[in-house]
Amino acid sequence: SVEDIEALALEVIDQTRTFNCPKGRYLRWASGEGAELWLQMDEAYNLIGVTPFFQKKSVMNVGITRVIHRKEDTVLERAIRCWVTPKHNNPQLGAFEFLCDVVDIGRYPNLDVPFISPLRLAAFTYNVDVFPSLEAFHESDIGKGKPNPASFVPSGLMKTSEGSSTLQESYAEISGHVIETEVLQNSHSNREYHWILVRTDGGIVDMVCDPTLV
Secondary structure (H helix, E strand, O other), X not given: OHHHHHHHHHHHHHHOEEEEEOOEEEEEEEOOOOEEEEEEXXXXXXXXXXXXXXXXXXXXXXXXXXXXXXXXXXOOOOEEEEEEOOEOOEOOOOOOEEEEEOOOHHHOOOOOOXXXXXXXXXXXXXXXXXXXXXXXXXXXXXXXXXXXXXXXXXXXXXXXXXXXXXXXOOOOEEEOXXXXXXXXXXXXXXXXXXXXXXXXXXXXXEEEXXXXXX
């Protein structure tokens, strides 16, 4: 929960590494097995936000086209819009477009978009469906009509229910082949969680999952 993350941030603040930026600073805490917390502090040293992250083996190549500041973002938060697997060396032409948050975007206030860059993508799961085989996937309600189980649906860029505007949220429905998985333990809280490496449309994604969802 948000409350758990904020409480953990206060517990680990003395174990962080500082990265200064024009509008404040980030304090990065890394657990060692891949989990991270990025604490945001403004110029007056007030804690204004906390962003979880995870990095292990994710690999994607994207064309970054826009940097977006949403009304609910802090001064140290931004999102980027990206095209996956850019074609013909064109950052604005790719397989599909999605949006993701960048934990330390405030360190780069003058990004000259568009450009092509590697990206480490971490997905924190809300719902998980696991199938023992490709056949089981195709026989399920989720897999019917999907010849390829690898898909990346950028639901955070869908139209609102009124159809008047587009959402700008870092949500997606991701499916694919599990390459590797491991039960990890947070070195601070000692809580266990699942790391799942998934090959999906556009690249390889690190997924982090609560054991109760599997």
